[in-house]
Amino acid sequence: MLGWALTFLIVAMVAGILGFGGIAGAATGIAKVIFLIFIVLLVISLLANALRGKTPKL
Structure with missing residues (x-):
């Protein structure tokens, strides 16, 4: 989406x-x-991962 x-x-x-x-x-x-839209989806994704207790994989 960021590419678009x-x-x-x-x-x-x-x-x-x-x-x-x-x-x-x-x-x-x-x-x-x-x-x-990309920023909103990014924030939702980061919040969902934070609530699950998972750390982002780099």
């Missing part, structure tokens, strides 16, 4: 450089939403 967010961010930057403002804005918005 980074992909949309790169698309937004390239579109912004080339002057496609509408596409850049849309891609930026999509990247923000996907990144926020």
Whole structure:
């Protein structure tokens, strides 16, 4: 999921450089939403593992 967010961010930057403002804005918005979903799922996962008593494996 983080990969998708980074992909949309790169698309937004390239579109912004080339002057496609509408596409850049849309891609930026999509990247923000996907990144926020990623952060929420990460926090839920970390809390679930903490409540189970498991330590993260590195």
